[in-house]
Amino acid sequence: MSAAPRSRSVTAVGLSLWLIALAVLGAGDMGGRQSRGTVSVLATWTGDEGDAFRGVLDTFSRTHRIHVDYQGTTALREVLSSEVDAGTPPDIAVLPSSGELAAYAAGGRLIPLDDVVPARPRAAYGRLWTPRVRVGGAERTYGVAIKADLKSIVWYDTRRRPGELPALAADGRRWCVGMGGDATSGWPGTDWIEDLLLQQQGAEVYQRWATGRLAWDDPRMVRAWESWGALFGAADAERALITDFRAAGRGLFGGAGRPCALEHQGSFIRGGYRPPSRADFAFSAGLLPDADRRSTAREVSGDFAAMFGDSPEARELMRYLASATAQRAWAEHTEPGRTRPFFANREVPLGVQSHDPVARRIAHALRDSGALCLDASDAMPTRMRLAFQRAVLEYLSDTGAGPARLLRSLERVRGEIRGEPGRPWLSTVCG
Secondary structure (H helix, E strand, C coil): CCHHHHHHHHHHHHHHHHHHHHHHHHHCCCCCCCCCCEEEEEECCCHHHHHHHHHHHHHHHHHHCCEEEEEECCCHHHHHHHHHHCCCCCCEEEECCHHHHHHHHHCCCCCCCCCCCCHHHHHCCCHHHCCEEEECCEEEECCEEEEEEECCEEEEECCCCHHHHHHHHCCHHHECCCCECHHHCCHHHHHHHHHHHHHHHCHHHHHHHHCCCCCCCCHHHHHHHHHHHHHCCHHHHHHHHCCEHHHHHHHHHCCCCCCCCEEECCHHHHHHCCCHHHEEEEEHHHCCCCCCCCCCEEEEEEEEEEECCCCHHHHHHHHHHCCHHHHHHHHHHCCCCCCCCECCCCCCCHHHHCCCHHHHHHHHHHHHCCEEEECHHHHCCHHHHHHHHHHHHHHHHCHHHCCHHHHHHHHHHHHHHHCCCCCCCCCCCEC
16 A cells, blocks of 8 residues: 555655756856757867857857757858758758858848848948849848958968068979869869959959859950960879878978968968968959059958858847857857957957967958958859859860860859849858
């Protein structure tokens, strides 16, 4: 007769323990407080970069009592496309391409941010870093560049004298060049062509081309391609085609492999140099062939946070990621000895780069250059960008044939895209 009450007592105790365990697990990083909800985030950052970004998200979770489910992947385009097609997109995705941002906005997939991120925080970025897309007759903001990089630069070993660089730049054998990039192979070549056009012709011509209003076979475009092709001999071009972009700069510092002296690559690459303190940069206008040596125009890139799902929790996280508070925390969460991220937000002090003079120069250039222009291929519709990447690989495999045939082919693609509905080009890429 006494067995039943005892059984009920044991069951009650077990249930209580389970409830306690669930409460602890549910609290996660909330410091014992109950979570108000969950937000899913997709971005490209993994490894050390991913750890630093997770630190920012953990700070948000503790402060706002909102759990963040973060997924970092180097195949973001493929993962995001699959999740969107399946009807299960993340609440927030950080897109490395302003063109993809425009495409998702035009397809009705994104939440406008005009009422999410207040006008004052958006003004700290400027229009270049908060792209507006015309959808249904209205132009709205759909993304905020929560991270930025400078591209119109050339890296070299600090043991070299700056006066040596022009002579080195004239010799194609002294450039560290790698076209490999997994599914995106060829993009380093598109950066060369883009920067050559910008430094030879200026921001106005560059913007017309990047927004689909200048023909690919325009003589000014032809000149940029020919300048690039004339720089490299057959052996240098072949080596570039089989070299991964992440390995291209290893020869800068006299390590194993073929020595080289210069690398045309964005500011993010410095994090892969060992040690980063051995690398300095010069602006590409002073070194690229046929460039206007007085040019102060700089090509840049951004990682744009965008909302695919609308909820109070997602809105709160979006506002936080766009804030100077979050970006200062991001820099502070970066491991000692690692390069810190750069930001377009003018409310983030240059002091977040600590006592790193090279990083401070980059951060300053991202704000105070004569003209900043977004990476052109990133701003283009996906089909155009992929065709561009394939074309630079084909051109490098036989520069002697000239670029005319390839440029006519790219011009046909541009014409076809301009005739397709729902294939938007950004209206501006320079500011």
